[in-house]
Amino acid sequence: MSEIVAFVGPTLPRTGIPEGVRVLPPVAQGDIAHLVALPAARRPRWIAVIDGVYERVPAVWHKEILWALSRGVWVGGAASMGALRAAELASFGMVGVGEVYAAVVSGDLVDDDEVAVAHLGPEDGHRPVSTAMVDIRATLAAAEAEGVISAQTRAALVAEAKRLHYPDRRWPAIASGTPVLRDWLPGRERGVKAADARTLLRLVLGRPEPAPVTWHLEQTEQWRATRPAPRSTGLGPARLNALLDAVRQEDSYPDLERAATLRLLATRHHPRPAGAALAGWVERVRAHVPAADLEDLDDLQLEEFAADQAALVDACAAVEAELPGAILDVLRLRGRYAHHLKKLHQSKGDHLR
Known part of the structure; x- marks a missing residue:
């Protein structure tokens, strides 16, 4: 994956893209999130949004752009969908350039159809068949x-x-x-959109520094449910299955499954730290987990791992007072409640009831 990625469709022909930029088709919902979820070595550091899909395909989500920005990825927009999103997210650090962007920010351009065009498919280079x-x-x-x-x-x-x-x-x-x-x-014919797109590409080729993030990305339930997994196993199906088979022979796999399930539920329903609090959890994880067990995680993956652990600890603290009753319920489910109660009566007498 190139360090610089540009989502380009009908606004510019492929021959108009400078070297050093990897061209992807018009951006759709989830495309930027999937780039951010890549391992650090493959994740782009600069993303230029020019064209995007709409109508029959969900448009790029604001939240995924915010996620990219929160992870230190520079994101800029111009010309078309990129100009619209940049105007909406300028206060969060997304960079907008060009006439279209300026018109959206000033309020001179308010209708999305001002930048919309009909175009052919990828096999024809997304060539436009109408004029913006x-x-x-x-x-x-x-x-x-x-x-x-x-x-x-x-x-x-x-x-x-x-x-x-x-x-x-x-x-x-x-x-x-x-x-x-x-x-x-x-x-x-005047090509305002094309000129704006070229301006953005010239800017991104200069590898600008991303703006400091001074805000917190809220990990809403909807976002957690729809974003791509930020951490894959990295083992591949064959190695993963072989490892799990070995674990089943050496460890109590049902206990591991229950612990993993609790961890997943906690990350979905409890707040995850950010900023200084997250940095503290990363250091706590480094101090308590053997380095060999963390060496395959990049910085983003380690942060996600630490945030998950924080959510798990928060979840356990939230239900601590209810644990005794829940333990009795589990004993009932396992058919062990009456057994333990009987032993208690035999050893201590009824005065303990």
Whole structure:
């Protein structure tokens, strides 16, 4: 995995992507989270969001971008979906550049359809088959500035294009009733989105420093349920199964299963530390767990491991007062309650009841 990843679709052709940038298709929900969940050696350090999917496929989630930022990954956006998300998350450290981003921040651009285009599939390089409204506006403004059309004509054509559904915004339909514009257009279309995308790629190639994280990423139940697992076994199916088989022979596997289940439930329903508290738990884990048992964890995985342990300790503390009754319930389930009660009566007498 390259250190720099860019989600690019119809805004730029592949030939327009500089060397050193790994190109991925338009971003969808979960794509950034999966990158962040990779081991440190494969995780990108810079992510440029340009194009994204929507409508039939869930769009990239704000929470996964926040997760990337909280893990020290630089994330920037421009041109299309990237500009929209950057404007929404600027206060959290996502970087936005370009005209589209500036228009969203200022409130001059409020409709998502301003940047939307219809495009072909990956086999055709996501080539656009319609024109973005922001590019139509810029092109018509240039035509007016050059005296090709009047201000009234420009306003009328903008309104006409805006009434069209975004896949139907094509110059032949927009300019068909204005011959002078139709003759002027070839080679003169303005590409605001493309220019913004190139600006972002130039920025990310400079490997900017991510902004310090001064906020806490809340580990909500929904986020825990939907994010990718931050730590895989790293063993592969064959080695994992062989290891578990060996464990079954040497240890009490049912006890391990119950302990693991408790750990998983705790991480889903109890708060996990962040910031200085998390750093303290990492040091506590390093002090109590043999280094050999932690050596295959990178920094992110070690933090997740420590946060899970903190949640487990919190969960145990929360139910401590209820443990005696729960232990009796477990004895009943195992058919051992009456046995222990009988032994107690025989050894101590009824005065202990």
